[in-house]
Amino acid sequence: MLCCSSPAISAAASPAISSPSPTACSDMDLTGRVALVTGAGRRLGRALALGLGRRQMTVAVHYHSSAADADETLHDLRELGVDGATFAADLRDVTQARALPGRVAERFGRLDVVVNSAGVMLPASVEETTPELWDEVMNLNLRAAFFVAQAALPWLKPVHGRVINIADVGGLEVWPRYAAHCISKAGVIMLTRTLALAMAPEVTVNAIAPGAVMPPDEWEPEAREHLARTTPLRRLGGPEDIVAAALYLLEGGDYVTGETIVVDGGRLIR
Numbered sequence: 001m002l003c004c005s006s007p008a009i010s011a012a013a014s015p016a017i018s019s020p021s022p023t024a025c026s027d028m029d030l031t032g033r034v035a036l037v038t039g040a041g042r043r044l045g046r047a048l049a050l051g052l053g054r055r056q057m058t059v060a061v062h063y064h065s066s067a068a069d070a071d072e073t074l075h076d077l078r079e080l081g082v083d084g085a086t087f088a089a090d091l092r093d094v095t096q097a098r099a100l101p102g103r104v105a106e107r108f109g110r111l112d113v114v115v116n117s118a119g120v121m122l123p124a125s126v127e128e129t130t131p132e133l134w135d136e137v138m139n140l141n142l143r144a145a146f147f148v149a150q151a152a153l154p155w156l157k158p159v160h161g162r163v164i165n166i167a168d169v170g171g172l173e174v175w176p177r178y179a180a181h182c183i184s185k186a187g188v189i190m191l192t193r194t195l196a197l198a199m200a201p202e203v204t205v206n207a208i209a210p211g212a213v214m215p216p217d218e219w220e221p222e223a224r225e226h227l228a229r230t231t232p233l234r235r236l237g238g239p240e241d242i243v244a245a246a247l248y249l250l251e252g253g254d255y256v257t258g259e260t261i262v263v264d265g266g267r268l269i270r
Contacts, residue, residue, distance in 0.1 A: 027254050028162065030055040034108045036101060038062040038091060038148065039118030041069035043214055044166065047239030048115055048246055049084075053077040055247065059084040060104040060111075062118065064091065083108075091118055091144035092136070101152035111155035113250060116145040116165045116188075126179045134180050141184035142191065149195055149205070156203045162250055163205040165192050166242075169264050171209060185209075189260050196258030204257040208245045211264020213237040232266030 035052045039045035041063040049059045050073065059077055061084055063070035070086045077084040085107055089096040105111045119141045124133050149163050156163070170178060171185030189207055196205040212227050215236065228236050245261050262268055 027252050028112075028160075028250055030057045030250060032056065032058065033112035033159075034058045034060065034104065034110050035113035035115060036060040036062060036087075036104045036111060036148075036152070037115040037117055038100075038144070039064075040073055041066035044210070044239055044242060045115075045117035046073050047243055048117055049073050050076055050080070051240075051243035051247065052113070052115075052250075053080045053082045053084070055251075056082055057113070058082060058108055060108070061086045062091075062100065063088060064118070091148065092139040094143070094147055097144045097147040098151040100148055101155060105155045110159065111152055112159050112161045114149055114152045114156070114161070114163045115246065116148055116163070118144065119166065119184075121178060121181050123177050124179060125176055129180050137180040137184050138187075141181070142187040145188060146191055146195075149199075153199060153203065156199070158202075161203050163195060163199070163203060164246055164249055165205070165207040167192070167207040167209040167260055169209050169211045169262060169268060172260075172262070172268060192260060193258045200257060204249070204253065206249050206253065206256060206258070207260040208242055208249075209260050209262045209264070210242050211237060211262070211267050213242055213263070214239060230267075230270070231264075232270065235265065237263060237265055 035057045037045055037049040037059060040049040040061040049061055053059050061070050061073050063086060074084050074086050087100060087103055089100045091097045101111055120137055122133055122137055145165050165188050167188040168185040170182040171189050175182050192205055192207040199205055215224055224236060228234060241263050245263050249256065
């Protein structure tokens with residue numbers, strides 16, 4: 001959390017500076033804390049939910065239509081010996097998005113962490129993008145993340161909680177075949193900075209921008225091999241790389257807020 005004023009502020013205008021305290025400025029012990037992970041039934045959301053479960057967090061497993069997958073995630077969490085529950089919500093609906101954090105807090109009595117992982121990636125160039133596709137992408141990737149975080153704030157502030165938004169390297173470079181997706185993820189990066197300023201000093205807000213971490217199942221082996229060869233670290237990433245970044249932000253990133261951690265094996269620096 002923010003524990004000192006900026007050196008650019010004059011002494012006369014500066015607020016009183018206090019020493020770091022265990023409550024306001026300490027790394028987060030995750031044991032017994034409650035995390036809401038949106039889109040936790042499948043792929044990266046599932047990996048994040050299980051990664052937090054391995055740190056003995058109670059996990060609220062959000063899903064929209066993948067009930068069976070969410071139940072499987074919950075089963076695996078309980079195999080780890082931790083509590084959890086599934087929560088259905090269509091986050092494209094603002095009313096449902098706003099209600100979700102309160103449902104989680106009511107069920108578990110607290111809410112410490114929000115991981116905005118739910119998203120959609122629909123192919124369409126600028127010329128091909130329809131208003132319907134635009135709304136589908138923006139409402140889930142960007143608008144939902146804002147309103148879930150906004151609604152969670154009353155529970156996060158007293159416990160010095162965390163928000164992690166899953167962005168994408170597509171928010172930092174142009175993918176012509178995914179115009180709306182790239183724009184939405186660029187929005188998530190600015191959303192993260194805006195929320196971080198608004199929620200400081202009690203809550204930290206950061207983003208993770210994965211690169212080639214979980215290529216689509218339909219990709220041919222040759223395409224995967226080419227991607228690995230052209231990545232500076234010469235391999236594809238895995239969900240465990242994103243989980244590691246999230247755990248850093250939760251357990252050791254107490255003085256980090258408003259940042260986007262790129263986890264792409266160095267592709268953006270080529």
